[in-house]
Amino acid sequence: MLADYQKKLQKELKILKKNGMLKNFINGELKDSVSKDSFELTSPVDGKKICDVTSSNHKDIDKAAKAAAKAFKTWKNIDHKERRDILNRIADNIEKYADEIAVLESYDTGQPIRFTKKAAIRGAANFRYFAEKTIDAANGLSTPDTHHMNFSIRQPIGAVGIITPWNAPFMLSTWKIAPALASGCTVVHKPAEDSPVTAMILAKAAKEAGLPDGVWNVVHGLGHTAGKALTEHEDIKAIAFVGETTTGSHIMRQGADTLKRVHFELGGKNPVIVFDDAEMDRALDAVIFMKYSLNGERCTSSSRLLLHEKVYDTFIKKLLARVKKLKIGNPLDPKTEIGPLIHRGHQEKVLSYAKLAKEEGANILTGGGSPKGKLAEGCYVNPILLDGVTPKMRIGQEEVFGPFLSVFKFKTEAQAIKIANSVRYGLTAYIWTNDTSRAHRIARDVEAGMVWVNSQNVRHLPTPFGGMKYSGIGRDGGEYSFDFYMETKNICIAYGTHTIPKLGS
Numbered sequence: 001m002l003a004d005y006q007k008k009l010q011k012e013l014k015i016l017k018k019n020g021m022l023k024n025f026i027n028g029e030l031k032d033s034v035s036k037d038s039f040e041l042t043s044p045v046d047g048k049k050i051c052d053v054t055s056s057n058h059k060d061i062d063k064a065a066k067a068a069a070k071a072f073k074t075w076k077n078i079d080h081k082e083r084r085d086i087l088n089r090i091a092d093n094i095e096k097y098a099d100e101i102a103v104l105e106s107y108d109t110g111q112p113i114r115f116t117k118k119a120a121i122r123g124a125a126n127f128r129y130f131a132e133k134t135i136d137a138a139n140g141l142s143t144p145d146t147h148h149m150n151f152s153i154r155q156p157i158g159a160v161g162i163i164t165p166w167n168a169p170f171m172l173s174t175w176k177i178a179p180a181l182a183s184g185c186t187v188v189h190k191p192a193e194d195s196p197v198t199a200m201i202l203a204k205a206a207k208e209a210g211l212p213d214g215v216w217n218v219v220h221g222l223g224h225t226a227g228k229a230l231t232e233h234e235d236i237k238a239i240a241f242v243g244e245t246t247t248g249s250h251i252m253r254q255g256a257d258t259l260k261r262v263h264f265e266l267g268g269k270n271p272v273i274v275f276d277d278a279e280m281d282r283a284l285d286a287v288i289f290m291k292y293s294l295n296g297e298r299c300t301s302s303s304r305l306l307l308h309e310k311v312y313d314t315f316i317k318k319l320l321a322r323v324k325k326l327k328i329g330n331p332l333d334p335k336t337e338i339g340p341l342i343h344r345g346h347q348e349k350v351l352s353y354a355k356l357a358k359e360e361g362a363n364i365l366t367g368g369g370s371p372k373g374k375l376a377e378g379c380y381v382n383p384i385l386l387d388g389v390t391p392k393m394r395i396g397q398e399e400v401f402g403p404f405l406s407v408f409k410f411k412t413e414a415q416a417i418k419i420a421n422s423v424r425y426g427l428t429a430y431i432w433t434n435d436t437s438r439a440h441r442i443a444r445d446v447e448a449g450m451v452w453v454n455s456q457n458v459r460h461l462p463t464p465f466g467g468m469k470y471s472g473i474g475r476d477g478g479e480y481s482f483d484f485y486m487e488t489k490n491i492c493i494a495y496g497t498h499t500i501p502k503l504g505s
Contacts, residue, residue: 005113005332009103013050022053022196024060024220025203027067028213033221034059041196044110044340044347044379045331053196056221058229061188064217068159068186069235071214076156076184080134086209087131087181091124093205094174101198105170106331108197110340110379113332115294116170123174123202129461130182130481137183137482140489147498154486156184157261158237161230163223163251164199165243166192166342167297167401173202176240179481181215188217190230192243194342196220223247231255238262238484242299245399245425245470263474263484265299265466267399268427271420272302273410273442276310278432279454284315286456287405288322290430292383295339296403299471300428300450300457303400304389305407306416312409316387320365323385323405328371338403340378347379350402354384357395362406363388391422399425413438421447427467428457449475 016022021038023030037055042048075083094101098120105116140152162176169191180187191199203218219226231239231254238261241251245266252262272290274283290302307315331339341347347370354368367384370376383403389396395406410416420429429448433439443451449467452458459465462478474484 002330002333005103005106005334008099009107009332012100012104013107016051016197020052022051022200022220024054024056024064025200025207025216025218026060026064027071027217028207031060031063033057034063039193039222041108041194042343043107044342044344045107046377047344050108050197053193053220056219056226056229058225060219060221061226061229061233064188064219065159065161065230065233065235067214068188068217071212072156072159072184072186075186075212075215078184080137083182083184084131084134086211087127087134087178089209090206090211091127091131093208094120094124094127094202097201097205101170101201103332104197104201105195106339109166109169109195109342110331111168111294111297112336112339114334114336116331119168119170119198122171126171126174126461127178130178133179133478133482134182136479137486147495149493149495150490152488152490154183154482154488157485157487159186159188159235160238160240160485161233161236162187162189163227163230163239163241163243164189164191166195167294167299169195170198170202172242173199175476176242177202177216179476180240180485181211183482183485185485186215188219188230188236190219190221190226193220193222227251228254231260232258234258236260240484241265248472261484263476264472265476266427266470266472267401267425268299268301268467268471269304269397269399269423269425270300270302270428270430270448271304271306271446272430273306273416273420273432273446274308274311274315275416275433275435275438276308277434278311279434280311280315280318282454283432284318284322286430286432287319288326290456291405292323292326292338292403295341296383297342297401302428302430303405304396304420304423305405306410306419307407308416309409309411316365316407319407320385323383324366326383326403328375328380328382338380338383340375340380341402342379344379346402347381350381350384350400350404353395353398353400353402353404357386357389357393360393360395361388362386362393362395367403391419397423413442417442417445421445424470425467426469427471428452430456
């Protein structure tokens with residue numbers, strides 16, 4: 001299988017090389033940046049060049065924003081059935097390009113093929129789900145009183161900017177763009193500069209599906225140039241951003257002058273709390289999956305393991321044995337469970353936290369370095385497991401965003417909640433217990449936007465997705481997505497029976 005995926009990858013890389021630079025997609029056409037500037041994209045797998053990428057500035061953003069604003073005038077009025085059919089055809093095309101998406105995303109990000117194979121499936125599902133919601137997007141409420149009929153409708157807000165991250169770029173792009181299009185908005189998408197390749201496959205899928213020109217634009221570039229220009233542009237009415245918390249605060253400041261609506265999915269330092277009455281084998285599987293899958297580079301990962309003192313030693317022993325067996329290797333190998341991190345700088349950051357852990361007095365049970373031999377060419381980190389961690393340590397407070405799991409010990413329910421809530425983040429929490437009352441109490445009291453009880457993170461598309469505290473603003477999913485991409489308008493119609501005050505009579 002590895003040989004098959006490598007063969008597919010080489011085919012796709014030849015196509016990229018033949019096409020030359022990865023260009024912007026504005027108003028239905030591929031375009032170089034105005035400045036002709038570019039940057040080199042390399043793979044975290046082996047450090048080799050993937051392609052050159054056009055580097056945009058405010059002039060390119062202006063062209064894309066104006067194209068999106070112009071296209072909005074017609075796209076917002078397209079019959080919902082036509083909009084639905086276009087979104088479903090985009091889903092069809094995503095499935096058609098599934099193999100291409102999988103191998104390029106794996107080589108571009110370092111994510112194992114076992115996960116990127118599912119990116120196209122999940123991306124297509126996102127488009128199909130929101131395709132069927134086009135008829136409901138404008139729905140509001142009827143709120144009558146004695147003398148008036150009040151009803152509300154939702155209307156698309158306009159051209160929106162969508163800035164997506166590097167850790168799951170394809171799936172998260174579909175998660176943001178599909179509801180925007182379903183609502184009647186037009187889009188300027190800036191993919192992360194570290195993983196831009198599959199964004200162009202997605203745009204191609206939309207073009208081939210018959211999406212009108214200008215409705216979906218893709219602009220490549222760096223965050224401090226292209227990203228900043230997008231968040232400041234007056235024609236862009238809202239910014240949906242997935243990424244790091246500090247960047248989110250910058251975007252909020254940059255969009256303040258134009259009163260941008262913002263939706264942020266930001267960082268996490270999520271607790272998984274295992275009580276002594278939990279089903280230990282299932283909890284163990286979930287803990288390992290939610291921390292070490294996707295190389296630990298996921299905002300919803302359970303990066304803090306809180307273990308009850310009665311099961312602490314036994315659970316740690318089993319956990320350590322399993323972590324040591326995690327398969328590190330080429331992400332195109334279906335057997336690989338841990339691939340390389342996104343780039344060398346991030347690899348060094350994660351390794352620096354292992355060094356910090358020693359300085360702070362935590363115990364490194366395994367990991368803390370990088371593999372030798374051929375894998376040294378890539379940005380690999382041996383999966384890290386720590387115990388002896390306290391909430392006062394930086395490693396217990398700061399988001400590491402890698403295969404890095406810190407273990408805490410607790411005695412009482414109150415102590416577990418205190419530890420869980422001791423960080424500035426509040427994205428997800430995971431609770432393992434067979435005590436129903438306790439599960440409800442913890443779910444109520446833990447500071448997190450999403451809580452799973454006796455489960456790993458399992459996404460159900462109609463449910464709200466998002467965090468509190470420093471983990472974000474707003475919610476995605478189902479009707480919640482339309483709350484962001486659409487304005488709610490109330491219409492009040494009088495029955496003609498109410499009294500109107502008279503002045504000057």
